[in-house]
Amino acid sequence: MADEIKKNSKINVHLVGDKEIQELNKKHLKKDYPTDVLSFNIDEQIPDGEYYIGDIIVNIDQAKRQCEEYGNKDFRKEIAELVEHGVLHLLGIHHKEDH
Numbered sequence: 102m103a104d105e106i107k108k109n110s111k112i113n114v115h116l117v118g119d120k121e122i123q124e125l126n127k128k129h130l131k132k133d134y135p136t137d138v139l140s141f142n143i144d145e146q147i148p149d150g151e152y153y154i155g156d157i158i159v160n161i162d163q164a165k166r167q168c169e170e171y172g173n174k175d176f177r178k179e180i181a182e183l184v185e186h187g188v189l190h191l192l193g194i195h196h197k198e199d200h
Contacts, residue, residue, distance in 0.1 A: 107152040112191060114157045114184055122160040137163040138183040140190040157187030 119135040127133045129141070139158040147153045159180055168179035189195075 106192065109150060110152040110154050112154045112157060112188060114159065114187075116159050116161050116180070119160060119162045122158055122163075125158060135160055135163060137167065138187050140187040142191055155191045157184055157191065159183045159187070 122139060123133065123135040125139055126136050129139070137160050140155060141158070142155040143153045144155065145153050160183075161176070161180060164179040164183060165176045168174070168176040171179060171182070173179040173182070
C-alpha cells in the first residue's frame with residue numbers, strides 16, 4: 102500500500118484454526134505448516150466505493166499456544182497483537198529480514 106491511507110478503507114480479519122491457516126500458508130507461501138498470522142494485500146477499489154486494503158488471517162490455536170511465551174496471560178490479547186501485526190504488514194511496515 103502507498104504511504105497514503107485512503108478514507109473509507111476496510112480490512113477483513115478472519116479467525117481460523119491450525120488446519121485452515123496451514124492450507125493457506127502452503128497454497129500462497131509454499132510453507133506446509135501452521136503459522137500465527139498471515140496478511141494478504143488486496144489493494145483495490147470495490148464497487149460500493151470502499152477501498153479494500155486486504156485480509157488478515159489469525160490462527161487462534163497458535164495464539165493459545167504462544168500467548169504466555171510472548172507475555173500475554175489472556176490469549177485474546179495475543180489475538181489482538183496478531184491482528185495489529187497483520188495491519189502493519191498491510192500498511193507496508195515489514196520485518197527487517199523481509200527487505
